[in-house]
Amino acid sequence: MLKAGAVRVAGAMSGTSLDGVDAAVIETDGEAIFGFGPSRFLPYSADQQAVLSAALGKWPGEDVAQAAEIVETVHAQALAGLDEVALVGFHGQTLAHEPRGRGTHQIGDGAVLAEVLGVPVVWDFRSTDVEMGGEGAPLAPFYHFALAKWIGAEGPLAVLNLGGVGNLTWIDPSKAAPEVEGALLAFDTGPANAPINDLMRARRGLACDEDGALAATGEVDAAVVTDFLSSPYFYRMPPKSLDRNDFRSLSQAVSRLADGDAAATLSACVAASVAQGLDQCPAPPERLLVTGGGRHNRTLMAMISAAADMPVAPIEAVGLDGDMLEAQAFAFLAVRVARGLPTSCPGTTGVRAAVGGGTLSKPRKG
Numbered sequence: 001m002l003k004a005g006a007v008r009v010a011g012a013m014s015g016t017s018l019d020g021v022d023a024a025v026i027e028t029d030g031e032a033i034f035g036f037g038p039s040r041f042l043p044y045s046a047d048q049q050a051v052l053s054a055a056l057g058k059w060p061g062e063d064v065a066q067a068a069e070i071v072e073t074v075h076a077q078a079l080a081g082l083d084e085v086a087l088v089g090f091h092g093q094t095l096a097h098e099p100r101g102r103g104t105h106q107i108g109d110g111a112v113l114a115e116v117l118g119v120p121v122v123w124d125f126r127s128t129d130v131e132m133g134g135e136g137a138p139l140a141p142f143y144h145f146a147l148a149k150w151i152g153a154e155g156p157l158a159v160l161n162l163g164g165v166g167n168l169t170w171i172d173p174s175k176a177a178p179e180v181e182g183a184l185l186a187f188d189t190g191p192a193n194a195p196i197n198d199l200m201r202a203r204r205g206l207a208c209d210e211d212g213a214l215a216a217t218g219e220v221d222a223a224v225v226t227d228f229l230s231s232p233y234f235y236r237m238p239p240k241s242l243d244r245n246d247f248r249s250l251s252q253a254v255s256r257l258a259d260g261d262a263a264a265t266l267s268a269c270v271a272a273s274v275a276q277g278l279d280q281c282p283a284p285p286e287r288l289l290v291t292g293g294g295r296h297n298r299t300l301m302a303m304i305s306a307a308a309d310m311p312v313a314p315i316e317a318v319g320l321d322g323d324m325l326e327a328q329a330f331a332f333l334a335v336r337v338a339r340g341l342p343t344s345c346p347g348t349t350g351v352r353a354a355v356g357g358g359t360l361s362k363p364r365k366g
């Protein structure tokens with residue numbers, strides 16, 4: 001039985017690591033969470049990944065039709081039959097992100113998906129925020145706020161997502177709503193899995209440093225970490241956001257290192273940027289809960305625990321699913337858009353005022 005006011009809604013996310021599509025169902029009214037439904041991960045094939053990878057960095061007007069079709073098809077497959085839902089939140093695939101320049105570009109047409117699934121779809125979540133002077137990212141923080149309430153947190157806590165890029169949300173759960181001043185501060189911490197994956201692909205032909213096994217064998221080159229931390233990005237006050245391939249020079253910086261040392265050094269850079277991010281929080285969080293694929297990397301997690309001055313744990317410690325959090329977030333945000341509630345605010349994206357992004361596309365009848 002659905003709680004009064006709640007809807008069953010699916011969300012889907014194709015992240016910056018280009019591994020595939022996460023899809024998950026939750027029950028929510030866009031403010032509180034009432035329950036979690038089924039979830040599914042559908043990987044891209046190597047050929048599909050190659051097409052998506054080649055499309056990275058492209059902007060509207062450039063030919064990305066083949067990549068967009070892949071994104072729409074794999075999402076349709078991941079969402080079809082997942083559960084009976086009233087609404088879908090569809091993030092799409094980010095190809096390029098330059099909020100202070102050319103904007104933000106996600107591919108995948110929500111109107112097409114609405115027709116295929118026969119369900120209303122909310123999509124294009126980031127453009128309005130950027131048009132209103134915001135970073136357009138991160139957007140999961142409003143969901144993190146609802147999760148903090150769900151787990152009954154009382155003091156400030158932080159959620160770290162280790163995807164292709166890392167992002168951190170500081171939450172004061174004593175506030176009444178996410179858009180209230182002082183409830184949230186959120187920003188991208190720096191590169192996370194993307195440079196590690198790129199190294200593994202180039203040196204070993206592998207998708208990632210499984211469990212951090214390679215990094216565990218290496219020595220950290222401290223000079224590379226120090227140089228990385230001197231980037232102006234780390235001195236910018238949050239909110240702030242990154243494109244997947246910002247910090248491309250980091251790959252160059254480890255090119256002369258042996259494989260294990262390079263993996264250890266990249267992981268240490270990620271941990272150092274997380275520590276830097278924690279220092280930019282308004283007050284020390286009581287704990288750091290880690291979500292996203294990087295929490296499976298034991299070496300990276302150990303480095304983050306050593307660098308952070310607080311308990312660090314995968315988000316499973318509070319009964320949540322760290323592999324599906326972002327898909328759930330876009331389900332939650334879809335309901336907020338449908339209800340006309342904001343999805344970002346000055347504390348999460350630097351937008352001028354709280355704003356709701358997203359386009360609602362309904363399937364044609366008949």
Ligand SMILES: Nc1ncnc2c1ncn2[C@@H]1O[C@H](COP(=O)(O)OP(=O)(O)OP(=O)(O)O)[C@@H](O)[C@H]1O
Nearest residue numbers: 015016017163164165193208210211292293294296
């Ligand atoms: N067992 C593992 N060991 C090491 N790394 C892992 C493991 N499992 C997943 N990962 C890393 O997590 C990545 C996937 O994480 P996730 O799905 O959170 O990223 P994403 O959603 O694509 O990115 P983003 O949050 O930036 O959009 C993989 O590409 C890999 O680097």
Ligand SMILES: CC(=O)N[C@H]1[C@@H]2OC[C@@H](O2)[C@@H](O)[C@@H]1O[C@H](C)C(=O)O
Nearest residue numbers: 094097137138139140163165167326
């Ligand atoms: C532009 C874009 O797609 N950014 C992603 C990316 O992946 C992680 C980090 O960079 C975060 O800012 C964001 O995704 C999550 C889901 C967010 O918006 O909260």
